[in-house]
Amino acid sequence: MIADIVGSPVVLAYTAIHFFTIVLIVGVGVYTARNHWDDPLGRVFIILLGTAAIWTVGAVVRLFTPTLNLFIAATTLKYVGIAGSPVVFLLFALLYDGRTQWVSRPVIVVISVIPALTIPIVATMRLHGLLYGSYARTTVDTISVLSVETVGLWYWLFTVYSWALVAIGSGLLIDAAIQRSRLYRLQLLILLPAIGISWTTNILYVIWSWPHPALDPTPIGFGLTTLLLGVALFSTQFVEISPVARSLIFDVIEDAVIVVDQAGRVIDVNSAAQPLLSDPHPIGAELTAVLGTDIARQIKTDSATVEIIDEPMPRYYRYRELSRSDIEARVLVFTEITEVKESQRVAEQAHEQLRQIVDLVPDPLYVKNIDDEVLLSNEANAELHGLAPEEIEGKREREIESDVENIENFDKYRQREIEVIETGDPMTFEEELVGPDGETKFFKTTRIPFETTERNKEAVLGYARDVTDLKEYEQELEDTKRRLEQSNEKLDQFAGVVSHDLQNPLHVILGYVSLLDSDDDNQEYIEAIEQSATRMEDIITDLLKLSRVGQDIEEPETVSLATVARDSWDNIKIDGTDLNLRVPEGATVKADRSRLMNVFENLFRNAREHNNPPLTIRVGILNSGTPGDHSESLTGFFIEDTGDGIPQEQHDEIFDHGYTTNTDGTGFGLSIVKEVVEAHGWSLSHCDGEDGGARFEISDVDFLE
Incomplete structure (x- = not known):
């Protein structure tokens, strides 16, 4: 057999080319496997080379099979490569074009159905003739070999299907060449011819049996294809730098990217750049022709921001250009902001x-x-410095106040802010400041710590309430209080003078009047003098009481209301008048006993002075419950008489100082009662009594349990 091969130049050359092709395919495959096995595109490329190698081995082995059974066995081996090549080629094209979503198990199963069925059909073709119908022995140069004489229906079905897969894959590669940049076009300028050589030789063999029915030239095409693929592998890195990487990176990044050559033509864009372009297919067009006019104008002005306003809502992009001297292209990047x-x-x-x-x-x-920098100031705060807010913000207090060293307690104010920040506790201080007009103002300043989100720094919020007017008012109150205290002191001194200097002469007058002869002619005058002197003494006594009864009660004592009422009644000894006391012995209150007796005494006298005997005066308890109810709540007490009552036209005047309807009265009795009641924090009112007489009620009294 070897001698026959050596003796036949045609067969020898055919065989040598096949062995060269196998060695070349294996070499490229091993190199790719060692460097790119982890890359899906690299693995598919290696499998594609494997199917070509199997095809080549089967073709050369079948040429030298002496029997039909060996011929069928070699043909079956060859069809493993023939059936697998179109499927793997389509997968390679899908990955290269970045359509990785189609490289899935269901898709692979579907496109592999017909090739997978072809293998057993080839192995059993003597039983049915679906692939090959008849065989004949023919001569190649000087060697007799077996060859196929007729083919069956499945042969044409499989062939058309295989060529369809190759056509689809080639279309994907051509589409990649059109849509991609110069680098990918250079890859495809080598890749497409390389693949085209193999399939062209296969088509010539299938249709015209070129160059001989027993000699399949497709493996020869594989040799040339593999040689070109080796060139592409080393010169353009079509496995390392493929549209797969572009699809995974270039098309999925959110930034709009436009690649322009030195002539200003668009050579590549990603999907994010489409909103910036007027042409959906801008490759090869002038940038200014497909880019919006306003955008191009903004780019020429070296603007860092591009604004698109011809949409319902304006869109903004941050623009930058990337370029290198060793790459003849400009990369325009638009980041939407x-x-x-x-x-x-x-x-x-x-x-x-x-x-x-x-x-x-x-x-x-x-x-x-904490660095004393003013982050925010309102107009009121800026006015304290004689500046506007924008002149203060961003500056340190020491930069704002040129005469800091002359500002009293400046360091103390600063230390308070630091203390608030460090402790985290709000603090309030009263501070005195001198404004730009030289006027002194008083502020109650509250400082609150917080952390700024923008600068992530600790800060303090200061809120100053101008209390200058309040301070002045407090000072006025203090001065008024001091003057009142001085006035009260003088009134006390005056009262003492009145008590001593006026009452003593009255006592002298009354003493001398009592020594006068009580003859009938002078008796009337003597009695008038005696009554006037007595009235004057009563007025002086009441005025002296009135000057003291309204003063605050500093040390009240616990007293029995019933006891105070009885003692007051015993003091005045009113003839022709009865006391009806209805106060429980256990009813006690906190009060000034002496002044409380003044209340009872003056109300008792007032009843007697304005009514004729016989007269009854009742003293009872006010309560909020039902009489006889053990749970009743005591709220005060009352004094009423059985006299004629107070006329309606006098109701509004009876508590006025000096008002009286009795010529013998001083007009100060009820005034004294009102002053004493209010000094205790109680309330005084009057109304008609049970029998129509005058009734005075003292309420809001806190009884002790």
């Missing part, structure tokens, strides 16, 4: 609203960090 711009707009609007709000606050308000 619409949301950032909108956030900035909202933030600026919120800041402006905050500015309007803080400026509406009439009191000084500011924010300072």
Whole structure:
């Protein structure tokens, strides 16, 4: 056999080319496996080379089979490569074009059905003749070999199907060449011819039996194909740098990317750049022709931001250009910042609203960090410095106040802010400041610690309430109180003088009147003098009481209301009048006993002075419950008489100082009662009694249990 091969130049050359092809395919496959097995595209490429190698081995072995059974066995081996090549080629094209979603198990199973069925059909073709119908022995040069004489229906079905897969894969590669950049086009300028050589030789063999029915030239095409693929592998790195990587990176990044050559023509774009372009197929067109006019103008002005305003909502992009001297291309990158711009707009609007709000606050308000930098100031605070808010913000207090060293207690104020920040506790201080006009103002300043979100620094919020007017008012009150105390002291001195200097002469007058002869002619005058002197003494006594009864009760004592009422009754000894006491012995209150007796005594006298005997005066308890109910609540007490009562026209005047309807009265009795009651914190009122007489009620009294 070897001698026959050597003696036949045609067969020898055919065989040598097959062995060269096998060695070349194995070499390229081994190199790819060692360097790119982890890459899906690299693995598919290796399998594609494997199917070509099997095809080549089967073709050369079948040429030298002496029997039909060996011929069928070699043909079956050859068809393993023939059936697998179109399927693997389509998968390679899908991965290369970045359509990885189609490289899935269901898709692989579907496209492999007909090739998978072809293998057993080839192995059993003597039983049915679906693939080959008849065989004949023919001569190649000087060697007799077996060859196929007729083919069956499955042969043409499989062939058409295989060519369809190859056509689809080639279309994907051509599409990649059109849509991709120059680098990928260079890859395809080598890849497409390489693949085309193999399938062209296969078509010539199938249709015209070229160059001989027993000699399949397809493996020869594989040799040339593998040689070109080796060139592409080393020169363009079509496995390392493929559209797969571009689809995974270039098309999925959110930034809009446009690649332009030195002539200004678009050579590649990603999907994110489409909104910026007027042409959906911009490859090869001038950039200025497919890019919006306004965008091109903004780029020429070296603007870092591009604005698109011809849409319902404006869109904004940050623009930058990437280029290198060793690459003849410019990469234009547009990063959409619409949301950032909108956030900035909202933030600026919120800041402006905050500015309007803080400026509406009439009191000084500011924010300072621990470095003494003013982060925020309202107009009221800026006015204290004689500046505007924008002149203060961003500066340190020491930079704002040129005469810091002359400001009293400046360091103390600063230390208070640091203390608030360090302790985290709000603090309030009263501070005295001198404004730019030299006027001294008083402030109650509250400092609150917080952490700024923008600068992540500790800061303090200061709110100063101007209490200058309040301070002046407090000073006026203090001065008034002091003057009142001085006046009261003088009144006490005056009362003492009145008591001593006026009452003594009255006592002298009354003494001398008692020594006068009581003859009938002078008796009337003597009695008038005696009555006037006595009335004057009563007025002086009541005035002296009135000057003291209204003073605050500093040390009240626990007293029995019934006991005080009885003692008061015993003091005045009113003839023709009875006391009806209805006060429980256990009813006790906190009071000034002496002044409380003044209340009872004056009300008793008032009843006697304005009514004729016989007269009954009742003293009872006010309560909020039902009489006889053990749970009743005591709220006060009352004094009423059985006299004629108080006329309606006098109701509004009876408590006025000096008002009286009795010529013998002083007009100060009820005034004294009112002053004493109010000094205890109680309330005084009057109404008609049970029998129509006058009734005085003292309420809001806290009884002791």
